Every structure is written in C-alpha cells, then in structure tokens.
Amino acid sequence: MTGALRGYIRIIDGFNYRVGRIMMYGIFVMMAILLYSSASKIMGTPSLWTLEMAQFAMVAYYMIGGPYSIQMGSNVRMDLLYAEWSTRTKAWVDAITVLALIFYLGVLLYGGLASFAYSLGHFGGSPIAFFSELFHAFFTGGTEAAGEVLGFIERTASPWRPVVWPVKFLMCIGVFLMLLQAIAEFFRDILRLTGDAA
Amino acid sequence: MSYEMIAILMFSSMMLMLLTGQRVFGAIGFVAVVASLLLWGDRGGYDLAFSSAMKLMKWYPLLTLPMFIFMGYVLSESKIADDLYRMFHVWMGGLHGGLAIGTIGLMVLISAMNGLSVAGMAIGATIALPELLKRGYDKRMVSGVIQAGSSLGILVPPSVVLVLYAMIARQPVGQLWLAGVIPGLMMAALFVIYIAIRCRLQPNLGPVLNAEERNVPMGEKIRLLGAGLLPLFIFFVMMVPFVKGWTSLVESSAIGAIAAFLAAVVKGRMNRTVFETCVKNTLGISCMFMWIILAALCFGAVFDGLGAVKAIESLFTEKLGLSPWAILILMQVSFLLLGTFLDDTAMLVIVAPLYVPLVGELGFDLIWYGVLYTITCKIAYMTPPFGYNLFLMRAMAPPEITMRDIYGSITPFVMVMVLALVIVMLVPEIALWLPDYFYNK
Numbered sequence: 001m002t003g004a005l006r007g008y009i010r011i012i013d014g015f016n017y018r019v020g021r022i023m024m025y026g027i028f029v030m031m032a033i034l035l036y037s038s039a040s041k042i043m044g045t046p047s048l049w050t051l052e053m054a055q056f057a058m059v060a061y062y063m064i065g066g067p068y069s070i071q072m073g074s075n076v077r078m079d080l081l082y083a084e085w086s087t088r089t090k091a092w093v094d095a096i097t098v099l100a101l102i103f104y105l106g107v108l109l110y111g112g113l114a115s116f117a118y119s120l121g122h123f124g125g126s127p128i129a130f131f132s133e134l135f136h137a138f139f140t141g142g143t144e145a146a147g148e149v150l151g152f153i154e155r156t157a158s159p160w161r162p163v164v165w166p167v168k169f170l171m172c173i174g175v176f177l178m179l180l181q182a183i184a185e186f187f188r189d190i191l192r193l194t195g196d197a198a
Numbered sequence: 199m200s201y202e203m204i205a206i207l208m209f210s211s212m213m214l215m216l217l218t219g220q221r222v223f224g225a226i227g228f229v230a231v232v233a234s235l236l237l238w239g240d241r242g243g244y245d246l247a248f249s250s251a252m253k254l255m256k257w258y259p260l261l262t263l264p265m266f267i268f269m270g271y272v273l274s275e276s277k278i279a280d281d282l283y284r285m286f287h288v289w290m291g292g293l294h295g296g297l298a299i300g301t302i303g304l305m306v307l308i309s310a311m312n313g314l315s316v317a318g319m320a321i322g323a324t325i326a327l328p329e330l331l332k333r334g335y336d337k338r339m340v341s342g343v344i345q346a347g348s349s350l351g352i353l354v355p356p357s358v359v360l361v362l363y364a365m366i367a368r369q370p371v372g373q374l375w376l377a378g379v380i381p382g383l384m385m386a387a388l389f390v391i392y393i394a395i396r397c398r399l400q401p402n403l404g405p406v407l408n409a410e411e412r413n414v415p416m417g418e419k420i421r422l423l424g425a426g427l428l429p430l431f432i433f434f435v436m437m438v439p440f441v442k443g444w445t446s447l448v449e450s451s452a453i454g455a456i457a458a459f460l461a462a463v464v465k466g467r468m469n470r471t472v473f474e475t476c477v478k479n480t481l482g483i484s485c486m487f488m489w490i491i492l493a494a495l496c497f498g499a500v501f502d503g504l505g506a507v508k509a510i511e512s513l514f515t516e517k518l519g520l521s522p523w524a525i526l527i528l529m530q531v532s533f534l535l536l537g538t539f540l541d542d543t544a545m546l547v548i549v550a551p552l553y554v555p556l557v558g559e560l561g562f563d564l565i566w567y568g569v570l571y572t573i574t575c576k577i578a579y580m581t582p583p584f585g586y587n588l589f590l591m592r593a594m595a596p597p598e599i600t601m602r603d604i605y606g607s608i609t610p611f612v613m614v615m616v617l618a619l620v621i622v623m624l625v626p627e628i629a630l631w632l633p634d635y636f637y638n639k
Contacts, residue, residue, distance in 0.1 A: 020481065023481065024477050024478055024480070024481040025477065026481075027264055027268050027477060027480050027481070027484075030261065030264065030265075030452070031265070031452045031455060031456055034261070034265075034448060034449045034451075034452035034453075035449075035452055035453065035456060037445075037449050038439065038444070038445040038449040038450075038452070038453060041444055041445055041449070042439070042444050042445070051258060054261055054448070055255050055256065055258065055261070056255075058255070058260070058261055058264065059251075059254075059255045061264065061481070061484065062484055062485045062488035062489070063251075065481045065484075065485055066485050066489060068481065068482075068485075069481060069482045069485035069486060069489075070221075072478070072482045074479075074482030074483060074485060074486045075221040075222070075223060075485070075486050075489065076221070076222050076486060076490075077219045077220065077221055077222065081217055081218075081219060082218070082219025085219075090219070093218055093219060093220075094219075094220070096218075097215070097218045097219075097220035097224070097225070098220065098224070100215065100220060100224055100225065100228035101220060101221060101224030101227075101228065103228060103231070103232075104224055104227035104228045104230075104231050104247070104493070105227075107231040107235070107243065107244050107247050108227070108231075108244075108247045108248060108251070110244045111243075111244035111245055111246075111247045111248030111249070112248045112251070114244060114245065114248070115245075115248050115249075115252070167255070171248075171251060182224075
C-alpha cells in the first residue's frame with residue numbers, strides 16, 4: 001500500500017517538476033511577445049494578435065507551472081497557528097484540509113471541461129457525455145465523423161478572432177496537473193502519519 | 199436564510215479555513231465553490247469557478263505582475279544596486295543620520311523601478327543594513343528605515359498593488375499610478391524629516407561618518423553620481439513610451455524587465471545561479487499570486503451574486519444611521535485590524551472586493567480611495583504580529599537584530615504613515631491633482 005502511494009508521488013512529482021522547469025521559461029515568451037508588440041506599435045503598424053497571445057502565454061505559464069510552485073512551497077499559508085504545530089499535527093490537519101483543495105480543483109476542472117465543450121459547440125448537458133461521444137466518433141469514423149459531433153466553434157470577440165478551445169484545453173490540462181499534485185500532497189501527509197517519511 | 203447571514207457565514211468559514219494553515223488559494227476557493235454549489239446548483243457552481251479563470255485571463259494589466267516580479271529578482275539578486283547605495287553613502291555620510299536618509303533615497307529610486315516592496319526590502323537588508331550597523335547606527339533605527347522605505351515600492355509608480363486595486367475597483371491604472379506619485383514622495387519626505395529631527399536630538403542613533411571615510415575626492419564623488427543614472431534610465435525607458443502613448447502599460451513593464459536584465463548582463467552580474475534563481479522564483483511567486491486571485495475572484499463573484507455589498511451598506515447607513523465619513527473611518531480602522539492578522543496577499547484580494555464597492559456606493563472618489571487603500575495596506579504589512587515585511591526582515595537581517603528589535607523599530611514609522619494617511623484623507627488634492635492635471639488638460 002505504502003509502496004503504491006510512494007510510486008504515485010514519485011511519478012507525479014517527477015513529471016510536474018519537468019513540466020514546471022520548462023514552463024518557467026515562459027516569462028521570456030511573454031517578454032518577447034510584448035517586446036514585439038511595442039516595436040510594432042512604435043513602427044506604426046500595430047499587430048492584432050500580440051495582446052491575446054500574451055494573455056494565452058500567461059495562462060499557460062501559471063496554470064501549467066502551478067504544480068511546480070506547489071512543490072517549491074511558494075503557495076502561502078496563513079501560519080498564525082500552523083507555524084507552532086508539530087510536524088505530526090501539521091500532517092494531520094493538512095491531510096484533512098487538502099481534501100478541500102482537491103474538491104476545489106475538481107469543481108474547477110469540471111467547469112473547465114464544460115467550458116471546453118462549449119468552445120467546441122456543445123451547449124448543454126454533461127461535458128463528459130460530449131467528450132465520450134466525440135472520442136467514440138473519432139475512433140469509429142475518423143476525423144470526419146468527429147467533425148460531425150462538433151458544433152459552432154467559439155472565437156474571441158477581438159479583431160484577430162482566434163479560436164478559444166486551445167487555451168481552454170491548456171487550462172484543463174493545468175488544472176488536471178494541479179489536481180494530481182494536490183493528491184500527491186495528500187498521499188505525502190498519509191505517509192507521514194503512518195510513520196514512513198516520503 | 200437572509201443574504202447578510204449567508205455573507206457572514208461565508209466570510210467566517212473562510213477565516214476558519216485560513217486558520218487551518220491550508221494554502222490560501224485552496225481555502226478561499228473551497229468556500230467559494232461550496233457556497234455557489236449550494237446557492238445555485240451544480241451548473242451555476244462549476245461555471246462560476248471556471249469563469250473566474252477566464253475573467254483573469256482577459257484582464258490584460260495583470261501581465262505586469264510577472265514582469266515586475268522578474269525585474270525585482272533581477273535587481274536584488276544581481277546586486278546592481280550596490281553602486282547606488284555607495285552614491286548615497288558618499289554624498290549623505292556627513293550628516294547626522296545621513297546614511298539613514300540616504301537609504302530612504304535609495305528606496306525611492308528602487309520604488310521608481312519596481313512595483314513590489316519585496317525588491318526594496320531585499321536590497322535594503324543585504325546592502326544598506328550591514329553598512330549602517332558597521333557605522334554604529336542604532337539597530338532599531340536601521341531596521342525601521344529599511345522596512346518603512348521599502349514599503350514605498352507599492353505607492354510610487356509603477357505599483358503592482360495599484361494594478362490589483364484597479365482590477366477590483368474597475369478604475370484606470372494610469373490615473374491611479376499618477377495619484378500615487380505625490381503621496382509617495384510626501385511620505386518619503388516625512389520619513390526624512392523624522393530621521394533628521396530624531397538624529398539631531400539623539401546623535402548617537404545616527405553618527406556622522408568619521409573624517410577618514412568622509413574624505414572622498416570630488417572626482418570619485420562625481421563618478422558615483424553616475425550610479426544614479428541606472429534607475430533613471432530604467433524608469434524613463436519604461437515610463438516615457440507609456441506616458442507618450444506609444445506603448446501600453448503592460449508592454450512598458452516588459453521593456454522595464456528587459457532593461458533591468460540587460461543592465462545586469464552588461465555589468466557582468468548575471469551568472470548561471472542568479473539567472474536560475476530569478477527565473478525559478480518568478481514562476482513560484484507569479485503562480486502564488488495568480489492562483490490566489492483566481493480563487494478570490496470566484497469568492498467575490500459569489501458575493502456579487504448575493505448582493506452582499508448592498509446589504510452591508512444599508513446595514514450601516516440605514517439601520518445604524520452612520521454618515522459616509524464615519525463609515526470610511528471605521529473601514530480604515532477595521533482594515534488595519536484585519537491587516538494585523540491576515541497575510542498581505544490574502545488581504546489584498548479578500549478585503550478589497552468587500553470594501554471597494556462599498557466606498558463607491560457611499561459616493562467617494564475611487565482613485566483617491568486607491569491611494570488610501572495602498573497606504574493602509576502598507577501599514578498593515580508592517581504591524582505585528584502578522585506583517586509580511588516583519589517576517590521578510592527577520593529572514594534577511596543578521597542574528598543580532600531580534601524579532602523584538604524589529605517590532606520595536608517600526609512604531610515611529612507606522613505613526614508617520616498614519617499621519618500621511620490622515621493628511622491624504624483630509625486633503626484629497628494631494629492624490630488627485632496630478633492625474634487631473636494630466637488627464638483633464
């Protein structure tokens with residue numbers, strides 16, 4: 001049992017660490033986009049796409065980089081009482097309250113999937129049913145059948161009008177990775193309580 | 199259950215969750231989604247959580263946040279501010295308390311480059327603090343000066359706190375930044391006056407440099423003035439295109455971050471370790487801010503949906519019969535009390551959505567309130583037992599400065615800041631004159 005927990009923690013920690021190490025260079029992507037944007041404005045030919053592109057880059061930066069920030073312990077806690085507790089008490093309380101975090105991320109993920117489905121033209125009902133229908137169509141009838149399932153593709157209301165679904169997809173992935181990391185934190189607390197340091 | 203009751207219940211369960219020490223964004227987000235699921239069922243519940251993520255994405259000025267965080271790390275980690283400190287050291291050392299006054303000057307320059315107070319704190323604690331202690335300055339004086347000075351970072355433009363405030367209050371960032379200029383400089387001047395008077399009365403707190411150290415050739419003095427060009431350069435590279443209307447606020451902040459980075463590279467201070475620290479910590483701190491704001495936006499949306507602000511307003515004005523000014527003063531006082539035990543970022547995003555619409559309902563100018571809000575935040579950061587600045591100071595200061603010294607050191611400076619707050623409350627023109635002058639020509 002503890003072996004399985006330990007294995008899960010190792011895999012998720014390792015994966016999110018590598019993803020985070022890549023995402024942290026996203027700051028330079030944002031800078032480059034914004035620099036290009038200022039240059040194009042000063043030249044007198046402002047580009048249409050930079051504003052939204054920079055926003056998309058930032059969303060990817062903090063959503064997908066989020067799990068690494070949990071690993072680094074950057075997410076502040078209010079340590080009025082927390083700082084005074086023993087390691088064991090901390091693990092006890094954390095093991096319970098991290099469930100609240102998991103619940104929040106779960107709701108956020110479900111909302112994200114619904115919104116993702118919306119951006120692909122699915123307006124009501126369960127997003128899960130929609131995606132399973134989509135996958136089913138794709139694997140039985142290929143891309144054409146999958147295209148039939150899709151409805152109106154959402155675009156943003158800007159002159160550039162990019163499709164919205166890729167960024168929503170990235171957000172779902174980010175929240176999902178956060179969820180995996182939060183579960184890893186939960187397992188770590190359990191291991192601490194059973195006496196095996198993870 | 200009445201809406202006031204729901205609002206109070208939500209607020210108190212959030213406080214309870216925060217006290218358990220769970221990550222702040224998890225605690226806030228959990229209360230928000232549970233409340234919205236109970237109030238509006240499943241569809242409304244999960245839509246609300248995710249739509250705040252979309253709202254956050256569309257809020258363009260927020261991009262300045264990672265830029266300033268990165269810039270702050272570059273400035274403090276690469277130690278390019280050393281020369282700046284030397285400049286003040288040489289020019290101000292001859293006065294009683296001159297080095298302390300010079301440190302305030304240093305902080306004003308750093309504030310003009312960066313929008314967070316952490317950068318000033320780090321530079322002050324690592325560069326100015328050891329030098330001042332070596333010269334026999336009183337340790338309480340020194341610790342107070344650095345904490346008070348670094349807090350100018352969030353009032354002098356560019357300021358990240360005002361960017362966040364602008365998002366919540368739906369006010370233009372440019373006007374808010376201009377509104378912060380004169381109060382920020384006024385506060386720096388008040389600090390300087392306090393230090394000068396105190397050191398004149400008690401010269402042992404801030405001794406004059408000995409003759410040997412004062413005897414710096416004029417050529418060297420002039421050369422050191424060149425160090426002052428760096429912040430001016432970064433400030434102008436950032437602000438001129440913005441004020442001229444060539445670039446937006448966000449683009450300017452990116453230019454500033456790039457300028458600071460290039461300055462560090464040119465000065466040969468950007469090695470692998472510094473680079474690594476800057477990039478990694480920028481991700482960590484940006485994520486912390488973004489996820490808290492994300493959760494707090496969701497919390498705020500539930501409050502909005504309840505009409506809780508309207509309910510609280512009618513409770514104050516109709517049931518208790520208070521005048522708008524009495525309510526405003528009560529709010530500032532309660533804000534200060536909350537600030538003593540709430541974490542700074544949490545306070546920023548939790549208290550503001552509650553207070554700011556209420557101030558608007560009462561008919562006050564929201565640009566002016568932005569300045570009051572920022573000064574109050576600054577005071578709250580510095581007041582024990584829970585001030586973010588106090589902990590930062592503890593983490594950065596040498597061991598001979600105890601927690602007791604740090605707590606003791608801030609009292610006079612907090613009093614000066616309260617004085618500044620009162621002045622800006624009584625004379626709103628201090629904040630409003632500059633934005634009016636620029637935008638209503």
